[in-house]
Amino acid sequence: MIFKTPTQYFLVAGASEGYTLLNAFDGALLHAGIGNTNIVKMSSIVPPHCQRISPIALPPGALVPAAYAALTSDVHGEIISAGVAIALPEDENQNGLIMEYSAKGEQRKIEEIVRNMAVEGMKLRGWKIKDMKSIAIEYKIKKIGAVLAAVVLWG
Amino acid sequence: MIFKTPTQYFLVAGASEGYTLLNAFDGALLHAGIGNTNIVKMSSIVPPHCQRISPIALPPGALVPAAYAALTSDVHGEIISAGVAIALPEDENQNGLIMEYSAKGEQRKIEEIVRNMAVEGMKLRGWKIKDMKSIAIEYKIKKIGAVLAAVVLWG
């Protein structure tokens, strides 16, 4: 195995204005509490026996695998949202599934969609769901803004 | 070195319908046999002395580096394809080169293009090719679908 398999995870979300689209994304990462780390994007599994923890202060500059949804916009007044959902299986030797979704629209709707996506993903596997977790955030753009929701792996 | 250098690789491809574009991508990963892992996208080298193996069952939730091409579509009846090609050098102390390509069109054509891309990449390096490997897949969209072809690194 090239990399160690994570043993812990937590969910975070953030939103921010910014000087540019990338600055807004950086601001959303900061607001989510993970802006001073090196996020490595991955697809989208919670390993078996991986424990949920409360968000922690990660070491600055640490390389951290995460599954995330993010969206930026520079349309004044636009409402954008990002969400992630995790479906955890009844059989604890199987992995959980993370889904990510971002779009124009309100948090409530985006969170509902991303939870449905996780449900459908477990159906495709033929696995029963024991538990669902999700987080989402919405933001109304002033000038340039970003939203982010993430499952951060750690341990 | 931050990460260990991989010592094995294998090629996979998959296609799937899905509830959303991301669900279809998840389905294509599952069909390819890597849907329960955390794929970390990378550019696109087979290390020297890295051995080709048959696709294996990866540990669920493992973090796995891979080079891949993927495409999703929600246009009924559209044919989409994804392919990867590896050009391996005559000098076994040099690395192999992976190229990825996805587009509308048939597998045969996309696989030809991606193989040509790998040939051109080796020309650019001034290296002679000892061997070529490739895999590609096509899929005709019903409602929402995805294709994926990947070189998975392991070891």
Next chain:
Amino acid sequence: MIFKTPTQYFLVAGASEGYTLLNAFDGALLHAGIGNTNIVKMSSIVPPHCQRISPIALPPGALVPAAYAALTSDVHGEIISAGVAIALPEDENQNGLIMEYSAKGEQRKIEEIVRNMAVEGMKLRGWKIKDMKSIAIEYKIKKIGAVLAAVVLWG
């Protein structure tokens, strides 16, 4: 921690024509001296106490985390540029911030923008800047071309 935290970094930039957009990107990586490695994209921090080094020859096929800006174009005569900037904090126990930017336009302008982005990112953190580093490159497209600027983490 899943991954080790990097202890060294260096800046590179490259540009190239190519047989396809991806071949041009591969050529730009080669021109930058990192074309025979597996680049893993990450967001965008220089860890505290991470030392700047001169660009080194990385082991072929090594997995290497990097923050980068890249752009490809197939518009004859178009000038494209990519740049990265690092803002390093006065307090050496805090991390540095990397920003990436690519666009149509000349190197001088893109480098100015990306440096401003790093300045704004440090303002958002409320941190004073001790030092700035940046690199950028421009390229005039013949047929198909790419530019790339990167901060490569190592150690």
